[in-house]
Amino acid sequence: MINRVVISGLGAVSPLGHDVPSFIKGIRAGKSAVRQMAGWDKYIGLRSRVGAASVLTGEKKIPRKSRRSMSRMSIFAVQAAQEALADAGLDTVICSTGRVACIIGSTMGGAESLNETFEIMLPDKDLSRLTAMKFFQCVSHTAAMNVAQYLGVTGCVMATSAACASSLQAIGTGYDLIRLGRQDMALCGGAEELHPTVTGSFDILFATSISYNDAPQSTPRPFDEKRDGLVCGDGSGIVILEEYEHAEKRGAKIYGEIIGYHTCGNGSHVSQSDRISMQACLTEALADAGISPGDIDYINAHATATLHGDKEEAAAIREIFGRSVPVSSLKGYIGHTLGASGALELIASISMMEEGVIYPTLNLETVSPECQGICHVMEPFKKDIRILAKNCFAFGGINAVLVLRNGKYSNDQ
């Protein structure tokens, strides 16, 4: 039996604020959270000095014994998960039924803790100052395990790690578990932590924005002719996935129904995604949903503002949809929140569905010639969105696309 899977709760810690309403309010107002990063000038060779950081606040509400194993990004994830559960009208008790999963992805794990570990250990090759908790703060599953421990999750706990596709893969995996009947619900999403080493990882690959250090709010510039690379951000986005009948029975608000998902590798290049594999991912996700390109009303692009990635994504969209479907990227507002980006941007896309308004690509002033031929949204645009597609195309050649139907139309199977 294949179950239907809906989204019944949303939670977000974003560079625009500490909950979903502040995140959406910021986007609606056209605000950029990108700032110059204090202290980054001391890193030799780090050319990009801008970032979009979320604010760490309210962490003392988490008891010390739970908090001690949490990195900054784990705290973001716990707070986003708490908001999502509350938004879904669920008590934490449900997490210990064994029927609720927790799947949260990340690119780097706890970057700050990882760096603290090396700073302690490497100068003198001395481990004696390492605390017991460093391991739990560092590891790539720090967000998933800390959220699961804090909420008492006894169902499937998993950490997807596929760079910028991590959180969409987490949601896709939760979708599979619920549609196969293995779980009734899942807390799914991603978390990431901004740190000079994270931005630096992209910087040495010539993938970051370096020309706007003195005008941070003008970058990143997805699809724009003056785009020069991505800007890293951090935070966490968590959604509650729920089996449709389960949600209906308890009278839950249904934001949307996941009707299609696909993830695939490009099998050709670690850092340069290609239009062919992106196109294949989009096509397979549409096939999984049993719909045609004409059924999609909005595409939330991955578009990070790298020269190559945006060009290839625009080409993939152009090949399948031409100019027929509005496309926008949200990286101009919150930077690239990496492992959190798929979930955070899906949450903003759900808000667009609810409002019937598409938010434009911030900083897109003149479409680059190589990104033309698709329907770029450059001003807020009213449209009834019945079905949307969310793209994530990650370093490592990993693609993911999720197809979501508006909750208002959940009876129109």
Place this chain on the structure above:
Amino acid sequence: MTNNNIINLTNQVFEESFEIEPDRLKPEMNIFEDLGLDSLDIVDLVVALQQKFGVNIRDDERVRQIRTLGDIYQFIDSLKTD
């Protein structure tokens, strides 16, 4: 180092590392039952004391005998005569 210094620096560790209010830091307090530390905290307690006092106590068997805050004061004090 005077006893007062040992007490003050040890208490700082409990405030900074374990977020325990200063008025609870009395010598007779059991660090497990009264102050709520567990086995993972003991690893961090040792690391923090080593840092604070510039000593190496990780492999000292006497650490296992510590039960109260007063035991820590005495243990650190005894290191002076070792």
